[in-house]
Amino acid sequence: MHKLEIHPKAKGLIFDLDGTLADTMPVHFVAYQNILGKYGVDYSAKMFLELxxxxxxETIVKINEVYGSSLNPEEVGHEKEAEYERMMHEMKPIDAVVDLVKQYHGKLPIAVGTGGYTRLAWKTLEIIGLKDYIEILVSANDVQNPKPHPETFLRCAKQMGIAPKDCQVFEDGDPGMQAARTAGMMATLVTDYYDVFKA
Known part of the structure; x- marks a missing residue:
C-alpha cells in the first residue's frame, strides 16, 4: 500500500475527523442503529456510508425522506450523539493519517474541518492523542451549511490564512471530497491508504 503524502504545492493542511483521523465510523454506525432501531428504522450500512x-x-432529516419516518431531527439527532458519546472510548486512531499531522505539526498550518459537534470533536482528538497538535477546529457548530457545501473547509483556510487553492484536504467521505473540490482545494481520499470500515 502506498504512503499518504503531502502535495508539493500544499501550504496548509485540513483534515476531516471521523473516518479520517479517528476510526469512529463503526462506532457512529452502531450508535445510529441502536437509536433508530428503537423507532423501527432499519438503518443500512450503504445509506450510512453515503451520508x-x-x-x-441533517442525517435524521435525510432518513425521514428515505424511510418515510417522521422522527424529530433535533431530538433523535441528540439522542444519537449521546449514544455515540457513551461508546466513543472504543474508537481507534487511523495511524497513517495521524502520523501525518504529527510529522507536519509546526511546519505547515493544520486545521480540522468536521461535520461533528465542537465538544465531541475535541473529545475525539483527546482520545486519539491529537488534542495538543490542533489549534484550528471548524465544526457543525461553526457553519450554516455543512458538507457537501464548502463552508467548513473555506472557514478552515481563512483561519489558517491560506488561499483555498493552496490547501490540501484529507477526507474519507463523498460529501467531504465534494466540499473540498467545490472549495477549489486539493482533495485526498484517505481510504485509499487504509482498510476502510466495510459493513
Missing part, C-alpha cells in the same frame, strides 16, 4: 460526514440532525 458520511453529514451532521446528525
Amino acid at each position: 458520511a460526514g453529514v451532521p446528525a440532525v
Whole structure:
C-alpha cells in the first residue's frame, strides 16, 4: 500500500475527523442503529456510508425522506450523539493519517474541518492523542451549511490564512471530497491508504 503524502504545492493542511483521523465510523454506525432501531428504522450500512460526514440532525432529516419516518431531527439527532458519546472510548486512531499531522505539526498550518459537534470533536482528538497538535477546529457548530457545501473547509483556510487553492484536504467521505473540490482545494481520499470500515 502506498504512503499518504503531502502535495508539493500544499501550504496548509485540513483534515476531516471521523473516518479520517479517528476510526469512529463503526462506532457512529452502531450508535445510529441502536437509536433508530428503537423507532423501527432499519438503518443500512450503504445509506450510512453515503451520508458520511453529514451532521446528525441533517442525517435524521435525510432518513425521514428515505424511510418515510417522521422522527424529530433535533431530538433523535441528540439522542444519537449521546449514544455515540457513551461508546466513543472504543474508537481507534487511523495511524497513517495521524502520523501525518504529527510529522507536519509546526511546519505547515493544520486545521480540522468536521461535520461533528465542537465538544465531541475535541473529545475525539483527546482520545486519539491529537488534542495538543490542533489549534484550528471548524465544526457543525461553526457553519450554516455543512458538507457537501464548502463552508467548513473555506472557514478552515481563512483561519489558517491560506488561499483555498493552496490547501490540501484529507477526507474519507463523498460529501467531504465534494466540499473540498467545490472549495477549489486539493482533495485526498484517505481510504485509499487504509482498510476502510466495510459493513
